[in-house]
Amino acid sequence: MNKVTTIISWLLRITAAIILLQTLYFKFTGHPESVELFTKLGVEPWGRIGTGVIELFTGILLLIPATAFIGAFLGIGLMSGAILSHLTVIGIVSKGDGGQLFMLAIVVLVCCLVIAVLHRQQGLKLYHQFFKR
Secondary structure (H helix, E strand, O other), X not given: OOHHHHHHHHHHHHHHHHHHHHOHHHHHOOOXXXXXXXXXXXXXXXXXXXXXXXXXXXXXXXXXXXXXXXXXXXXXXXXXXXXXXXXXXXXXXXOOOOOHXXXXXXXXXXXXXXXXHHOHHHHHHHHHXXXXX
């Protein structure tokens, strides 16, 4: 990776990690809006706590250069689920937020997609290590 690509990678990884990690407070403390959202999805409390744990791991993996691809892969899965939930159950606007949660999910998804492309060599190494024996 050249210097510009490395800087872009860091900016995207930090952006995605900050968004993922800042939502943990709401999930882990049982904030009423978070509880209501996961109740609407029919997965309260285990879905809220489980999602929070996966988001915590994803945020950490994104910040470690050697695991950026894995973090991006998990982030793509998480945000695809979040976006699908918004489109099918929750609605784009949740509790009068103007669509902020939905837009944050899109931002994280886009960041993770670009991170996965930038770190695709990590993904190829993992693939060959675990699946091409």
